[in-house]
Amino acid sequence: MGIKTSDDKFFTRVDKGINNDFMRKAVSGAQERMQGRRLDSISALGDWEDWRNLAEEIRQHTLENLDFYLEQLADNVVKNGGNIFFAETAEEANEYIKSVVASKEAKKIIKSKSMVTEEISMNQALESLGCEVIESDLGEWILQLDDHDPPSHIVVPALHKNKEQIRETFADKRGYKRTSDPKEMALFAREQLRKDFLEAEVGITGCNFAVAESGSISLVTNEGNARMATTIPKTQITVMGMERIVPTWEELDVLVSMLARSAVGQKLTSYVTGLTGTKEEGDVDGPEEFHLVVVDNGRSKILGTQFQSALQCIRCAACINVCPVYRHVGGHSYGSIYPGPIGAVLNPLLGDYDEWKELPYASTLCGACTEVCPVKIPLHNLLIEHRRVMVEQAGKAPFAEKLAMKGYAFAASSPSVYNVGTKTAPSVMGPYSKNGLISNGPGPVKLWTDIRDLPELSKGKDKFRTWFENRDKGGE
Amino acid sequence: MAVGTVHNKDKFLNKIAHSLGRERKTSGVVRPEWKHLPQYEVYKGMSQDELAHHLEDQCQRIHTVCKRATSQTLPNVLKEAIEELGGKSIVNWDDPRFEEYNLTKTFEEFASVEGNELHVWDPNLGEENIKFAERANIGITFSDTTLAESGTVMLLSDKGKGRSVSLLPATHLVIIPKSTIVPRMSQAATKVHKMAQAGRVPSCVNFISGPSNSADIELNLVVGVHGPIKATYIIVEDK
């Protein structure tokens, strides 16, 4: 498992994605709404470029001095009664977490959303101890109930599902009898999970940013589930990627403000919670025991390379929401818990080129991702860099060359993929998916050339870019 | 408080230093003067009245009822807000500000009505507090710092100020002294930064903006998920 969500080959996944009309419609609608919200919220700030420059500067400084800030964090965590474990690998992290859970003889564990625990397959590790691990983020709870359907988006994990499908899952698994109205279904989740929150012995969370100066961790959420998981259970375990840290609360402000705007177009989410150590003398609620697990799992090999800026990522998904390729193929096509442009950059780094060689080509290099990234990661340049490295490394060259030279690469099909980013996409794609090309089963590679060659699609070159630029100015 | 344990630190941090191509840094790193500081320009130089207006505006966007009161009208405005939220059972922080704003009588009256329940957070009662909060209809808190831009109240945990009061009840009512309003999160973050410099920050610093919500189902906004389903703010002129 780990970051990988599918055993299918890349082209098989893409094939499935492109043929899933519902998912494609859902994704394009969602992208538009999320971009609209983001633009509204950043236009209110006026000097967004200054904010991005500041955020970039903060992230760069922190990464350059990461050992110093992590040490300061560790000192402050223990000073406030917490424990801190540095895990170089997923196995080390899981072993430690298992030992804590076992020492509590815990049977029920409530979790709030955390990408890094997905990355290290923590749930499976805990389930092997016989524990019940319950996801409490609404989107993740839906996926967990639906026999662990993989997430397709890092902020809205169940983006690929419609409310009817969700209603069916609730009915099948939990005997839900009400309608598919999202309000009723959310209320049902509230009722069902309340019991679990009150009974769980251990709460496990991710961490948006740790704060070095005070040994605090912060959680940025809307539903309140992360607060539940850190208020009621007696033991709290927080798992963080080692790069998710800021020097002081003043930098926390900047990054949280940008995260909320870039991810969901809010000025702040309903809850931004800063937690420091265990509960204090006289506190009634909050954990008696606190464990912070800092995970490397491949990150240190990115530091000091030309890819270091990828570690600036604050997981806002703005690059995903603007990506024409993601819009076209959907989140599952990437085969990883990290989809979209950031996934295409990160997966070959956290994993290897053998496994993820196609992803750097799943891009039109239109640069929209780079333009929206709040911490100014040059995403499309990093994708080009990946391609260059692969061509240089003997073993991978044949594949890379095949893609590049025969024109199968997404890069070559950029005009068409730009087009898919426009509002005319559904009608343009309609006849395409009905004309039998795909269902008649040409090889997947043919699919790429078909996308590229479709005459309707190559009209109106660079439509995506025009559209995107207009959107950025606040027009349609 | 017992000091916790650290595991595997040196090997881990040495590896980072090695990747960065230098010796390990254990001291001497100072936070730089950042070149851009746009965060302090937001609502710069505004009066408390102007900030209060922005706060009211933002409340509409975050599905939060916002009321105004003077210290004279506060008891009545509070009574009205409690009724609108459905009354019945209230859990309060144990906070001297209730007394300062002459609200003790209002709560006594509330509790004297047949069928109503009032609980004030009491560390000596332990878990009982959480149990009551869990079935309470309204949790009432005072804002420690209030952010005009995002419609946010910052609540600092303390013995009498349990985290559950703003989380477990069906609704959340916050009294906001007007003097606590600042432009945005930056000013609140500076306060916490100063606390950190001076020693330790409260175990739980919460920035709360209205009721809980989710957009996880087809991106439809649903107000009220695990935290409170409704929120009301009362901005009160300082005494």
Ligand code: SF4
């Ligand atoms: S790469 Fe940038 S835009 Fe994409 S998720 Fe990370 S921070 Fe957000």
